[in-house]
Amino acid sequence: MDEREKRTLETYPLEELLARLNGNKEEIPPASGARDWIDNPTRFKLREVKHYLNISHYEYTKYINFTTNENHDTLLFTLSAFLSSIRSITGNYMDSQYGDKPGYKEWYKQQNLGSDPETVFLNKVRVDFVHLKPRVIATDRRAPIQATMRLVYSKGDPRNETESPLPETLPPEPEPLQITTYDVIFPLDEEMAKLGLQEDLSVMEYCDRQYKKIENLVYNCEKLFGAN
DSSP states (O other), X not given: OOHHHHHHHHSOOHHHHHHHHHHOGGXXXXXXXXXXXXXXXXXXXXXXXXXXXXXXHHHHHHHHHSOOHXXXXXXXXXHHHHHHHHHHXXXXXXXXXXXXXXXXXXXXXXXXXXXXXXXXXXXXXXHIIIIIOOOOOEEEEEOOOOOOXXXXXXXXXXXXXXXXXXXXXXXXXXOOOOOEEEEEEEOOOHHXXXXXXXXXXXXXHHHHHHHHHHHHHHHHHHHHHOOO
């Protein structure tokens, strides 16, 4: 089983994912206080990012199962919201909340976010989605190939004398071609290669990795400098 097949098996049924979005509040980081939007806006924004990431996973699963233009557009809508919100954490929210605290700017520089090609690419993707046009996402679709084989012994082969005669069979009826969607990717291009990226990026796996980086950054910042 290749990696793309593994990703397909990991997608949730629509009903289960919808239940997670509606009922499982643990999917979103907890609030640090009753007024996070005032007292801890960076944590509040992180919760917004995870909210849109969850919805993007839902729309991705829907698109994988029902690959239509409408579902494709809805996936782009939610990805745009996710990318906009996640980039604003490091670009605006953290600096606004923590910028005046002693040691913060030095600590932030030490995170060296500009050395991570995927993090740099995140900003380029956000700029595309928010200010220009949605970056191209490619749909990986494949049709499984099935083959049948009938063994025929050549003339003079001794098995023609010892083996039971092979039954006469009619050619199989042609089956409708079933095309399956496996994934949605950012296809590698020259711009990505210049950043140091070396292969296509599975869109949702990429978004998951960027979220975990930002989540760790926010929590570490809170521990060092306090939320208030």
